[in-house]
Amino acid sequence: MIRKSLIMKIFDAAYMQRWNDRLRPIELTELDKQAHKMFIAYFIGKFEETSHEFNWLEVIEGGIFELLQRIIITDIKPPVFYKIKSDADKYRKLNEFVFTELKTFISPLGDSFCRRFKDYFLATDDTLSKKVLGAAHIYASKWEFDIIERLSPEGYEIKEIKEDFVNRIEVYSSRLEGMRQLATHSSYRNFIDLCGHLRFQSRWAQLHRIPKTSVLGHSLFVAILSYLFSLEMGACPRRCFNNFFTGLFHDLPEVLTRDIISPVKRSIEGLSDLIKEYEKEQMERVLYPMIPKEYLHEIKMFAENEFSNVVTINGKHENTTCEDINHKYNYNECNPRDGKLVKAADELAAYVEARVAIENGCLSEEFQRAKWTIKNKYETSNIGGIDFGEIYADF
Template structure:
């Protein structure tokens, strides 16, 4: 099965890979957060392309971003400019480097089809004219620009001159895209992404020290990646893979305007979760909706409402359904099915990994111990969510 303890913990390493570590940084910039922002940007830029009548292959986009993260985890902090020089001036060494990366995952990626796709990503020349890949590359470049903007004020200008010129040249290649134009000129999507970036400044489990600390933004991609692996293991159709991925990516979006409220506080009273959800919906309507273009506004609202329920969309109305209904009478793409229960399981697995990793590093607290134990107890032997068996993951921790 594609989903395993080994690949989950390998992905988690991206929370420990520091970025821009040769510059002054007012806060930690890590690879997982960069990937998360890149995927939010890919969604926005891609939706503008679809608005103009073009087609985006969302599965190719999700796959390639996932494979690139695996590659970056293997290469750790080798700077992109260095990799670029090796690729252009030493192609044979670059090919050998990619073989070295592939070997790192040969025993971790146990699904042969997925391993073949990873190999194709590493070894086959990319089609630079492919629109889907251009969207992903544009998001990659613009997310780097946003990182640099966030640390600009604390760095002496001379340190950034060469980097600025390089990034300006990189993003110029994509200025034919409407979404990129609007981002660069600081129009509506720019202000939406800066709201999403607030999730990057919010630390999860903020009542207790942890190693590594994780942000709500990075957590959002981690959950999306876990759901993607689960859904692929189940053999779900492409449209469900895409729906589940982006629903998971956006599931904590309201926290950009409400901030992260830890579970013990949410459960302090019987009705507080409902009250908090109502407040979240109101604030999202007031502060985030005006920043969303009509081409993706309904999708985002669908992603964040009843985020942990299996659901479909019929005539613009969201309806909760069972897993069996998702796989049978509502299996067609026009119902826009989402496995919300699977997203909930991935969200709790992510929390479990966060707690377990910190405990293994020797950072223990009542909150971490209790959180880990409660999740382990909740998913007992034989636990299955939307047809996905969780035993093979949790059994190693019992």
């Protein structure tokens, strides 16, 4: 079972500053970067998913494992990290240290999860799933670097860093169709760019809060929680995939409408539905034309009606319950998605944000209200076998 300690450890990534030896116009955090990486991994992975070598759960778990590794080793500069990684013995010892530091946090998830975590860093990087994650990592880092370069184009090592990024992207472009598609289609690059813009939108923007988190970082937090809950309930691989990427994409429309807080949406009858309709219109007009038609339907499922439980029967989406999915539809061919579970993960993430803000001295009445409202809502809630009351009791 996922415990408070792991939830809070994942949230530590919101504090971690990237490029902190460079002049930056905005804060660049690890949580945001890892979130953008997973958006990019989804795009690249869609061009590889028909290969028998490719596995979506390896991509998802690899992204989670790499985030946890980064949280422990913090801000080791890439040249130093790659130097360590080139020495198999030193890299093994580094990851033994990482596992030792994380063991108490991840052990409640079970022996199988812990074993996969350890094996991931011992295995070769030459698998298709790891290539997709590697390419997404480089692309997301280069996206951040472009911001820094504009501010200081003649800065120390800027030229060398840029050349290294260009070389690494060329290598991945020679191996992955998705990278070649990004290179040749400006609309695809614009889609990735728009996803990245979610990092410019602050959560709880009207309130002073430490740490500040973005819609982008929040989306990854929700996605990870959704995936870990899915594992706990014994979800089939497709259900795990759908729940993770629904968590990741659920706030994508806000890149066009901004993050409108729930009290405002509830303040006027029908306002929430009006905003939802406007989001859909903007997605149809601006964002959907950027996405390959082959999987546009999938992103629509992730970003529209994202909190409904659905299965696919005879090619049509049907609403159902998490319990029915558990007992009747927990099969890949049913394409199940637990929207209610993703909603619970979304609100748990909001609860953590409010609670941490209060602990850090941000004593707004709105944080207090959000903290108690969310906790009271879920203290007796069980969704698909996940006892949320027990999770909130941990806090």
